[in-house]
Amino acid sequence: MYQSVHTNRRDFIKKMAMLSAMTAAASMFPGIIFAKEQEKGIPAGANLDWKKAPCRFCGVGCGVLIGTENGKAIAVKGDPKSPVNKGLCCVKGYHSIMAMYGKDRLTKPLVKKNGRYVQTSMKEALDLVASKMQETIKDHGKDAVSIYGSGQWTIPDGYVASKLFKGCIGTNNVEANARLCMATAVTGFLTSFGLDEPMGCYEDIDHADTFVLWGNNMAEMHPVLFSRLLDQRLKRGVKIIDFATRTTRTSMAADKSIIFNPQTDLAVANAICYEIINNGWMNKAFVEEHCNFSKGLTNMGYGLEDNYKFTDKPESISFEDYKAFLEDYTPEKVSKLTGVSVKDIKYLAAHFGNPNKKVMSFWCMGMNQHSRGTWVNNLVYNIHLLTGKISSPGNSPFSLTGQPSACGTVREVGTLTHKLPHGVVMNKEHREFAAKIWDVPVENIPSKPTYHTVEMFRALDRGDIRFMWIQVTNPMVTMPKLKRYRDGAKKEGRFIVVSDIYPTPTTDIADVILPSAMWVEREGMYGNSERRTQYFEQMVEPPGEAMSDTMQLIEVAKRMGYEKQFYYKDETHIEEIYTEYRRHHDNKKHNMAPLEVLKSQSGAMWPYVDGKETKWRFNAKYDPACSNGKDFHFYGKKDGKAIIWQRPYEPAAEEPDTEFPYWLGTGRVVEHWHTGSMTRRIPVLHQAMPHAYVELHPDDAKRMQIRTGDNVKLTTRRGEITLPASVNERGVPAPMQVFVPFFDENMLINDITLDSFCPISKEPDYKKCAVKVEKA
Amino acid sequence: MPIKSYLVHPSEGKKDQLAQKLSNMEHCEVLPAENEEVLILVTETNSKQEEEILKENLEQISDIKLMAMVSGFDTPKNT
Numbered sequence: 001m002y003q004s005v006h007t008n009r010r011d012f013i014k015k016m017a018m019l020s021a022m023t024a025a026a027s028m029f030p031g032i033i034f035a036k037e038q039e040k041g042i043p044a045g046a047n048l049d050w051k052k053a054p055c056r057f058c059g060v061g062c063g064v065l066i067g068t069e070n071g072k073a074i075a076v077k078g079d080p081k082s083p084v085n086k087g088l089c090c091v092k093g094y095h096s097i098m099a100m101y102g103k104d105r106l107t108k109p110l111v112k113k114n115g116r117y118v119q120t121s122m123k124e125a126l127d128l129v130a131s132k133m134q135e136t137i138k139d140h141g142k143d144a145v146s147i148y149g150s151g152q153w154t155i156p157d158g159y160v161a162s163k164l165f166k167g168c169i170g171t172n173n174v175e176a177n178a179r180l181c182m183a184t185a186v187t188g189f190l191t192s193f194g195l196d197e198p199m200g201c202y203e204d205i206d207h208a209d210t211f212v213l214w215g216n217n218m219a220e221m222h223p224v225l226f227s228r229l230l231d232q233r234l235k236r237g238v239k240i241i242d243f244a245t246r247t248t249r250t251s252m253a254a255d256k257s258i259i260f261n262p263q264t265d266l267a268v269a270n271a272i273c274y275e276i277i278n279n280g281w282m283n284k285a286f287v288e289e290h291c292n293f294s295k296g297l298t299n300m301g302y303g304l305e306d307n308y309k310f311t312d313k314p315e316s317i318s319f320e321d322y323k324a325f326l327e328d329y330t331p332e333k334v335s336k337l338t339g340v341s342v343k344d345i346k347y348l349a350a351h352f353g354n355p356n357k358k359v360m361s362f363w364c365m366g367m368n369q370h371s372r373g374t375w376v377n378n379l380v381y382n383i384h385l386l387t388g389k390i391s392s393p394g395n396s397p398f399s400l401t402g403q404p405s406a407c408g409t410v411r412e413v414g415t416l417t418h419k420l421p422h423g424v425v426m427n428k429e430h431r432e433f434a435a436k437i438w439d440v441p442v443e444n445i446p447s448k449p450t451y452h453t454v455e456m457f458r459a460l461d462r463g464d465i466r467f468m469w470i471q472v473t474n475p476m477v478t479m480p481k482l483k484r485y486r487d488g489a490k491k492e493g494r495f496i497v498v499s500d501i502y503p504t505p506t507t508d509i510a511d512v513i514l515p516s517a518m519w520v521e522r523e524g525m526y527g528n529s530e531r532r533t534q535y536f537e538q539m540v541e542p543p544g545e546a547m548s549d550t551m552q553l554i555e556v557a558k559r560m561g562y563e564k565q566f567y568y569k570d571e572t573h574i575e576e577i578y579t580e581y582r583r584h585h586d587n588k589k590h591n592m593a594p595l596e597v598l599k600s601q602s603g604a605m606w607p608y609v610d611g612k613e614t615k616w617r618f619n620a621k622y623d624p625a626c627s628n629g630k631d632f633h634f635y636g637k638k639d640g641k642a643i644i645w646q647r648p649y650e651p652a653a654e655e656p657d658t659e660f661p662y663w664l665g666t667g668r669v670v671e672h673w674h675t676g677s678m679t680r681r682i683p684v685l686h687q688a689m690p691h692a693y694v695e696l697h698p699d700d701a702k703r704m705q706i707r708t709g710d711n712v713k714l715t716t717r718r719g720e721i722t723l724p725a726s727v728n729e730r731g732v733p734a735p736m737q738v739f740v741p742f743f744d745e746n747m748l749i750n751d752i753t754l755d756s757f758c759p760i761s762k763e764p765d766y767k768k769c770a771v772k773v774e775k776a
Numbered sequence: 777m778p779i780k781s782y783l784v785h786p787s788e789g790k791k792d793q794l795a796q797k798l799s800n801m802e803h804c805e806v807l808p809a810e811n812e813e814v815l816i817l818v819t820e821t822n823s824k825q826e827e828e829i830l831k832e833n834l835e836q837i838s839d840i841k842l843m844a845m846v847s848g849f850d851t852p853k854n855t
């Protein structure tokens with residue numbers, strides 16, 4: 001039986017409470033210093049050199065100051081000059097530097113020979129990677145090689161990967177793990193507005209009156225931002241409404257917690273729109289001036305079969321058509337399906353409908369890892385568009401990211417199969433534009449996207465892909481229906497290269513393991529959730545032969561004969577790459593700040609125009625790219641109008657039945673960064689949360705006579721796993737639902753999850769499949 | 777098992793004295809600001825009743841000008 005570490009967890013909650021109070025104090029007294037907390041752990045008499053960087057971990061993108069002495073990073077504190085966190089950090093941030101100094105850090109390249117890993121030099125390992133790639137292209141074609149990167153890639157890492165694979169080799173086999181977390185946010189933005197990323201910024205928090213959190217456990221996943229919300233409640237009495245499928249710390253801290261049945265957020269969002277229109281709360285002038293109405297295909301399927309394809313066919317509809325569609329979504333009609341009372345649906349709608357209240361919506365994985373994720377993103381935009389509560393201070397639909405550079409590297413650099421830094425591969429002009437900057441023949445860039453992430457691993461299993469290079473990510477923990485993809489990667493005739501800083505289940509499948517330089521052991525930039533690009537310099541030397549992912553890619557590119565395109569000099573390569581990259585976004589809609597600006601301040605938000613960052617896009621008062629002479633201009637769409645989408649409720653791919661009667665949802669915990677490969681090596685974080693568990697509702701636990709710590713067997717159509725129970729501890733799922741965090745490589749919950757995905761974004765739904773629950 | 781955090785504004789000139797007083801109290805952890813007249817107080821009690829008693833005791837302290845709660849977690853016993 002497993003033991004819980006109660007005292008450490010309580011310490012954690014205390015730290016959260018302390019952090020909230022520090023945030024509150026920081027905004028009341030700018031520049032306030034709590035030296036005791038901030039400088040805890042710094043050896044007395046240390047003569048530290050403090051330098052700024054964005055935090056290594058989450059997409060909030062807090063500014064931190066890192067203290068180094070004698071070539072080692074020994075302290076971290078929040079950067080008081082950062083507008084993101086105003087000097088604060090969460091527990092992961094405070095302990096971030098310890099992630100560089102784990103005992104089993106990879107320092108030498110390892111090559112698998114006769115089933116055993118043999119140390120080699122970096123030069124030989126890179127020679128091997130380049131020659132294997134060339135050999136695979138020769139034998140199987142260029143679409144047999146691929147790269148799978150990450151939202152933890154720095155901007156230069158992702159940029160050179162895209163340039164090498166799309167521009168030089170000539171394959172669109174470029175994907176990143178952000179497909180598993182942010183792809184839906186992207187398709188949501190593109191379908192509604194024609195351009196990606198939030199229109200607002202964190203400053204919206206200082207203006208909004210109501211915060212609606214859509215399946216977003218901010219208290220654990222975005223703790224510093226959440227404490228900014230709590231601070232506003234203290235100062236201005238704002239309301240925080242938690243709308244979720246599970247009771248979490250966020251629910252406990254919110255003013256109101258509303259629980260809905262999995263997948264039915266689609267129906268509730270439509271019911272809110274029904275209420276807005278039928279109570280006369282619609283902002284008619286805004287809708288008439290700035291919105292169109294459309295519908296798309298329905299019954300799209302779930303992508304469960306190999307080579308599944310779907311392309312939506314948008315069709316214009318009238319306001320009257322849309323209104324008639326909403327008749328199926330009266331609060332009374334949807335209440336039973338959703339489990340949300342009529343009163344609560346009306347309560348939510350009234351917050352959006354009140355013309356005197358500014359409303360901010362936040363969401364993250366709950367809405368994105370959803371088999372109808374693009375739809376539910378569209379529906380939340382509908383609510384904000386119908387009420388005109390968008391693109392102005394405090395009125396802001398805001399999709400949060402999980403990784404430090406999911407926005408900066410994956411979405412902006414465009415490290416997805418269909419994307420280019422500017423535009424998409426399907427567009428001839430976009431290909432020509434990229435080819436010119438990359439100095440490659442335009443014919444090199446194929447006009448068709450190849451594989452999105454799930455399909456890429458299916459292609460590896462089938463043998464269509466033979467070579468995969470994986471950098472800064474751990475798919476052998478995170479892929480849904482993991483067993484199939486692990487077995488596929490291990491098949492004969494596959495060659496896998498993994499660049500990472502520690503051994504993981506993904507390095508276990510590698511033929512070559514390359515040791516990477518991490519974070520401030522090299523130079524780079526990240527882009528956070530609010531379009532803020534932040535620079536960090538190299539502060540310490542990487543261990544052994546560890547090398548930045550950027551440099552590994554450049555070295556392989558040169559070995560493959562692309563010296564002309566990879567002309568960068570060792571000492572100045574990051575600056576040269578960033579300067580080249582900026583050319584792709586050289587326009588008022590996306591201009592990136594020059595490097596000198598990023599070096600001199602705590603990052604800058606794009607579009608950065610005439611020396612100024614743009615805080616609210618599409619609003620003529622703040623955004624110089626608006627050119628239609630009106631107050632708002634949704635210039636991502638040709639006619640300058642945003643789209644209100646008719647999107648129905650449809651069930652999930654797999655729902656509970658008599659054989660598998662429970663819902664299974666997965667997620668994260670505050671202590672661990674995603675798969676735990678870094679944070680599980682930080683003793684204080686590992687001790688606070690040493691292993692995974694399965695949360696059950698107390699009534700279900702009682703019925704099955706399960707107590708905290710008892711072993712519980714979970715069985716799905718994909719397999720089974722046994723985990724210790726957690727009853728009435730940190731989070732409490734609704735009856736007939738269970739929740740399991742995915743950080744623990746010794747308890748791989750993804751072995752039993754389902755690889756269904758949103759047909760538009762191709763992002764898997766990790767929150768919903770059917771499971772049988774038994775006492776083991 | 778309530779855990780709460782507060783911003784505590786001391787009466788004029790009483791910050792250090794108040795910090796001392798609070799840190800000697802059971803269930804209290806104090807973090808005074810270096811450069812502003814404010815302290816952070818985190819309380820951790822075993823039950824709602826204990827929490828009420830502590831609150832009453834805090835209200836008796838004349839060095840406190842104003843106390844504002846920032847966050848409260850009422851965690852289950854074994855969390």
Ligand code: SF4
Nearest residue numbers: 055057058062090093
């Ligand atoms: S909230 Fe995110 S960015 Fe900020 S310190 Fe914590 S992990 Fe780092």
